[in-house]
Amino acid sequence: MNRxxxxxxxxKNFYVSAERIFDVSLANVPxxxxxNNDGCAVARSDxxxxxxxxxxxxxxxxxxxxxxxxxxVFSSNYxxxxxxxxxVVDTYADFTPSVEIYSIxxxxxxxxxxxxxxxxxxxxxxxVRRRVGIPVRVGIASSKTLAKCANEIAKKNPIxxxxxxxxxxxxxxxxxxxxPVGDIWGxxxxxEAKLKAIGINTAEELRNMPLRQxxxxxxxxxxxxxxxxxxxxxxxxxxxxxxxxxMAVTRSASxxxxxxxxxxxxxxxxxxxxxxxxxxxxLVAGTLTTIFHxxxxxxxxxxxxxxxxxxxxxxxxxxFDLVDAARRCARAGWPKDGKxxxxxxxxxxxxxxxxxxxxxxxxxxxxxxxxxxLMAALDAVNERFxxxxxxxxxxxxxxxxxxxxxxxxxxxxxxxNDLPVVK
DNA sequence: TCTGGGGTCCTAGGACCC
DNA sequence: TCTGGGGTCCTAGGACCC
Numbered sequence: 118m119n120r121x122x123x124x125x126x127x128x129k130n131f132y133v134s135a136e137r138i139f140d141v142s143l144a145n146v147p148x149x150x151x152x153n154n155d156g157c158a159v160a161r162s163d164x165x166x167x168x169x170x171x172x173x174x175x176x177x178x179x180x181x182x183x184x185x186x187x188x189x190v191f192s193s194n195y196x197x198x199x200x201x202x203x204x205v206v207d208t209y210a211d212f213t214p215s216v217e218i219y220s221i222x223x224x225x226x227x228x229x230x231x232x233x234x235x236x237x238x239x240x241x242x243x244x245v246r247r248r249v250g251i252p253v254r255v256g257i258a259s260s261k262t263l264a265k266c267a268n269e270i271a272k273k274n275p276i277x278x279x280x281x282x283x284x285x286x287x288x289x290x291x292x293x294x295x296x297p298v299g300d301i302w303g304x305x306x307x308x309e310a311k312l313k314a315i316g317i318n319t320a321e322e323l324r325n326m327p328l329r330q331x332x333x334x335x336x337x338x339x340x341x342x343x344x345x346x347x348x349x350x351x352x353x354x355x356x357x358x359x360x361x362x363x364m365a366v367t368r369s370a371s372x373x374x375x376x377x378x379x380x381x382x383x384x385x386x387x388x389x390x391x392x393x394x395x396x397x398x399x400l401v402a403g404t405l406t407t408i409f410h411x412x413x414x415x416x417x418x419x420x421x422x423x424x425x426x427x428x429x430x431x432x433x434x435x436x437f438d439l440v441d442a443a444r445r446c447a448r449a450g451w452p453k454d455g456k457x458x459x460x461x462x463x464x465x466x467x468x469x470x471x472x473x474x475x476x477x478x479x480x481x482x483x484x485x486x487x488x489x490x491l492m493a494a495l496d497a498v499n500e501r502f503x504x505x506x507x508x509x510x511x512x513x514x515x516x517x518x519x520x521x522x523x524x525x526x527x528x529x530x531x532x533x534n535d536l537p538v539v540k
Numbered sequence: 541t542c543t544g545g546g547g548t549c550c551t552a553g554g555a556c557c558c
Numbered sequence: 559t560c561t562g563g564g565g566t567c568c569t570a571g572g573a574c575c576c
Contacts, residue, residue: 151562152562152563153562153563153564154562154563155562156560156561156562156563157561157562159558159562159563173561173562174561175560175561175562176560176561177559177560177561178560178561180560193562219557219558220557220558221558222558223558302556302557303555303556303557304556305555305556305557306555306556307554307555307556308555308556335555336555336567336568336569337567337568337569338555338556338567338568359566361565362565362566363564363565363566364564364565365563365564365565366563366564367562367563367564368562368563369561369562369563371559371560372559412561413561414561424552426551461561464563
């Protein structure tokens with residue numbers, strides 16, 4: 118089989134490493150970076166990990182430790198991290214023709230064609246260290262999942278000096294029995310438990326699992342993981358970033374929201390931030406959803422969660438439209454049974470995103486059905502398709518026909534399905 | 541009035557990732 | 559008192575149409 122080496126390079130404790138670039142006094146001391154709301158630790162230096170600070174640990178539970186050990190604490194600075202990330206990617210690009218950005222601190226790299234892959238990876242590491250100041254580790258294998266395994270092993274065993282090449286089957290057979298099944302990319306807590314229940318505890322054991330059984334236990338996703346562990350690539354290197362499908366603005370509230378006005382304010386703020394984000398990315402949204410729920414960490418208190426969606430017609434990135442839609446959704450989800458709920462989280466989700474330039478023609482504005490707008494929309498269709506055409510509002514309703522009668526339109530009438538697809 | 545199957549689209553929920 | 563935020567993909571089941 119023709120096996121192309123894929124590398125994954127990830128930055129060590131990325132947010133912490135980024136902060137350290139600008140402050141040498143942070144070297145060799147415990148450092149943590151907090152989540153958006155300063156709620157919990159999302160990045161930890163090795164020293165902080167050694168003190169037992171866990172990923173996602175709430176700040177209020179570790180105040181003691183911070184005090185006692187003089188741990189340096191930072192709020193997250195995503196603008197900075199994004200900039201550092203871009204510089205790291207630029208450096209990778211000097212070492213391979215093909216880079217897939219997987220996350221803010223990880224890239225998959227095409228490593229085929231290099232005679233000494235390990236030396237090449239070491240040279241790349243040194244370059245990133247020198248030019249950007251970030252330590253990275255590299256795993257190499259014939260599939261993404263195996264490369265992630267290699268990276269994981271290199272991360273935990275200093276003897277590899279930050280680079281492990283698992284293209285060699287003999288080496289893979291020696292090392293994979295030592296990788297816990299839960300450490301494999303794509304195996305989360307649920308699947309780990311299911312696998313352990315049937316005696317599969319390591320990467321080596323998972324790789325030998327019958328495909329049919331894998332599919333039955335964990336759908337095609339698990340089946341792919343097994344194939345990938347066998348060295349058969351199922352996930353290709355994807356250089357072009359796929360268009361985004363949805364986006365979200367959600368926040369936990371420091372003080373619970375118990376009355377509707379307070380929730381209204383939160384939803385309003387999130388919706389206008391969401392509108393900003395849309396415009397930043399030159400997108401419009403077709404669907405808006407609001408969500409809010411009570412504190413799941415307090416099951417002793419009355420619980421409520423609500424999610425309500427609405428279609429945005431026309432598709433929009435207009436702050437006013439989004440705020441308006443979000444408020445309507447929130448009102449629809451607000452509890453009516455009079456219990457004293459304390460909401461601690463609210464959010465606005467946007468879906469069915471399209472680039473602004475691809476915004477489809479709006480034929481009927483259902484919120485404000487004015488004949489002038491209707492005729493303007495039809496004129497836009499005519500102009501676009503170069504023929505006299507009238508489009509039905511939808512098949513199976515008489516509304517379009519009624520409109521046609523009302524306006525005595527001289528235009529032709531065409532089924533919506535017969536029109537060219539507007540993308 | 542009863543009986544059928546096939547296809548598509550949509551949605552909710554689960555699981556996972558960084 | 560205080561417990562992150564932002565994503566993707568897959569499946570099952572219902573609605574609807576022919």
